[in-house]
Amino acid sequence: MIFTQYYLDCLSQASYLIADEESGNAVVVDPRRDIGEYLADAEERGLRIIGAINTHFHADFVSGHLELADATGAWIGYGEVAETEFDSRALAEGERIPLGGPDGVTLEIMATPGHTPESISVLVYERGTDETPYGVLTGDALFIGDVGRPDLLASFGVTATQLGEMLYDSVQHKLMGLADEVRVFPAHGAGSACGKNLSTETQSTIGEQRRFNYACQPMTQEQFLAVVTAGQPPAPEYFGYNATLNRQQRELHAPDAALPALDAAAFDAAVAAGAVVIDARENTAFAAGHLAGAINVPVDGRMAETVGMVTDPDATIVLIAADGDELEAATRLVRIGFDGAIGYLEDVEGYLLSHQDQVRRASRLTPDQLVRAQADHPVQIVDIRGPGEVEAGMLPGALTIPLAELRSRAGELDPHAPTVLYCAGGWRSSVGASLLRHEGFDDVSDILGGYSAWDAMALA
Secondary structure, three states: OEEEEEEEOOOOEEEEEEEOOOOOEEEEEOOEOOOHHHHHHHHHHOOEEEEEEOOOOOOOOOEOHHHHHHHHOOEEEEEOOOOOOOOOEEEOOOOEEEOOOOOOOEEEEEEOOOOOOOOEEEEEEOOOOOOOOOEEEEEOOEOOOOEOOOOOOOOOOOOHHHHHHHHHHHHHHHHHHOOOOOEEEEOEOOOOOOOOOOOOOOOEEHHHHHHHOHHHOOOOHHHHHHHHHOOOOOOOOHHHHHHHHOOOOOOOOOOOOOOOEEOHHHHHHHHHOOOEEEEOOOHHHHHHOEEOOOEEOOOOOOHHHHHHHHOOOOOOEEEEOOOOOHHHHHHHHHHOOOOOEEEEEOOHHHHHHHOHHHEEOOEEEOHHHHHHHHHHOOOEEEEOOOHHHHOOOOOOOOEEOOHHHHHHHHHHOOOOOOEEEEOOOOHHHHHHHHHHHHOOOOOEEEEOOHHHHHHHHHHO
16 A cells, blocks of 8 residues: 655645555545645656545635546545535445455545535555554544534535534544544644644544544533534634635646746736735845735745735735745645735845835834833734633733734724734734734734743743
8 A cells, every 4th residue: 555645734734645556546635736746656656546535625725636637537526415516426425445456455435524514534444355444534524632623614504513413423423433543644733723722743543532632532412512612713714715616616726837927017017906915025024124015924834824814815916925935935825726826026125125115114022112112102902813822811901803803803903003913923913913004004013922922021
């Protein structure tokens, strides 16, 4: 058996290639949209990708099933209750998919609804005659340390409570009914908004989850619903867009697509026509000098997910990036279906030098500087962390507006009052502060080092 996990840190997303070495047949599970790595690995190993399976309609990224089918002729598989605009194979509970001969690598479908109604898990057998599977690809039903949330509202006509009841059965009875030694391979890891307590580990076993995962402990359905739904982070606005897009016959992403470089005149024309400027440089470079109105979403973090929080899927986007980061920044946008990037600024330094009247510096305060500022005049303080983070403590008098909700809730703030944002360490607060400036706020700062720096000062 060939079994490869592809883990994408910037989206906390895992996809898998499983193949029978003797037959050369392979299936990719939960592929991302940029499929080059799967194709290259298959070619190197002499494999034929015959199928692309999605464990559910993903909400946090655009799946690459259509790209794989176009490139390889692979069939596309979903759980049997899924409805798609494109030709797809309905995978039923208990269905077995042999990749080789009778004693070759075999996949078996297990219906595990709850995160979404069509969610499935995929049991992987090294040999079709084995009684115990090598592992189970759990999609978003079971994570390492957590389970998939049933409240993302990506499924129409099904309530969060109904999904939670399905998830209880899928986790407590079906997945926990597997043997302890079965390996667990989820679709996401730490950082994903698809859960609240995901581990940094990318694989585990059923036995380990039975012992250490809070949601896998024996409990009633009511207890399960209460503990799983409490304290979930707000979902980025683009999740619903991606969940819908993954059902549709959409445009394909060309593997060799290149984002054009824009000279100063072309860049100015795009901005004048309403393009959103996403500055993907790291936040210290952005703070030192940036174009007025630009939104800072550095490529060194969770760029795709965060862009999905601060702008619309149909927005026309122009990128500012450090030299060499342009392609990576564009690829990250494509992964969430934000296909409106029309180019990147060719000479960032030269442009900023020649447009000094449009260049701004970002105010970033140390905790001491914030204390002194508060002594001089009232300051509007905004905590943009998630619900689980604020439980550990907050700055006195802070309002809580998670970054995923900041754009829609900006009207709750006074745009003319001095405003200071903070997160855990300073990455998200740079994003949030730039977003408020983009929205017309007069005086916005963020805290260097975030709450961690504030807490350290308080303990000193």
